[in-house]
Amino acid sequence: MTLSNPITGFAPIADAQSSLLILGTMPSVRSLQKQEYYGHPRNAFWPLIARLTNHMPSNDYSSKKAMLHHAGIALWDVCRECYRQGSLDSNICDEQPNAIDLLISQCPKIRAIAFNGQPAAKLFKRHIGSIAGRQIDYLVLPSSSPTYAIPFEQKLAAWKAILPYLKQNCNTQ
Numbered sequence: 001m002t003l004s005n006p007i008t009g010f011a012p013i014a015d016a017q018s019s020l021l022i023l024g025t026m027p028s029v030r031s032l033q034k035q036e037y038y039g040h041p042r043n044a045f046w047p048l049i050a051r052l053t054n055h056m057p058s059n060d061y062s063s064k065k066a067m068l069h070h071a072g073i074a075l076w077d078v079c080r081e082c083y084r085q086g087s088l089d090s091n092i093c094d095e096q097p098n099a100i101d102l103l104i105s106q107c108p109k110i111r112a113i114a115f116n117g118q119p120a121a122k123l124f125k126r127h128i129g130s131i132a133g134r135q136i137d138y139l140v141l142p143s144s145s146p147t148y149a150i151p152f153e154q155k156l157a158a159w160k161a162i163l164p165y166l167k168q169n170c171n172t173q
C-alpha cells in the first residue's frame with residue numbers, strides 16, 4: 001500500500017517552568033481525530049499522570065493540560081511528521097523529527113526526558129541522540145498504549161520513576 005499524505009503531529013505542551021519532558025512517537029489516529037494528545041479512551045497516559053500527580057481524572061482536555069502544567073510536565077512527540085498506516089509505532093516510516101533540542105533550550109528547568117515506550121526512545125536515539133550542553137536524565141517507561149498489554153498497576157509502578165522530576169508538592173506518592 002502506498003501512503004500518499006504524511007501525518008503531522010501536534011505542537012508541544014510546555015513552558016519555561018517545565019522540569020520533565022515526556023516524549024511519545026506520533027499521535028494515534030484517534031488522537032489526531034480528536035486533536036488531543038493520548039486521545040484514545042483506552043490509553044493509560046492521562047490516568048497515569050492523574051494518579052502520579054494526585055489529580056482527579058478528567059475528560060476535559062484543558063484540565064488535562066493544566067494538570068501537566070501544574071506538575072511541570074512538558075509533552076511532545078519525537079516525530080514532527082511521518083507516514084504511517086493505522087496507529088502502530090511499528091508502521092512509522094520516513095519520519096522527520098521535532099526540534100527537541102530547541103524546546104529543551106527554551107525550557108531551562110527540564111532535567112529529564114521520559115520516553116513513553118521503547119519506540120519513542122529508539123526514534124530519539126536515531127534522530128537526536130542526546131541533548132548537547134545539558135545534563136539530562138533519560139527514562140524509558142512502558143508504553144501507555146492499550147496495545148502494550150501489561151496491567152495498569154504495573155505501568156504505574158514503572159512510571160513512578162518520573163516523580164523526582166515533577167514540581168514539588170504536586171503529588172503525594
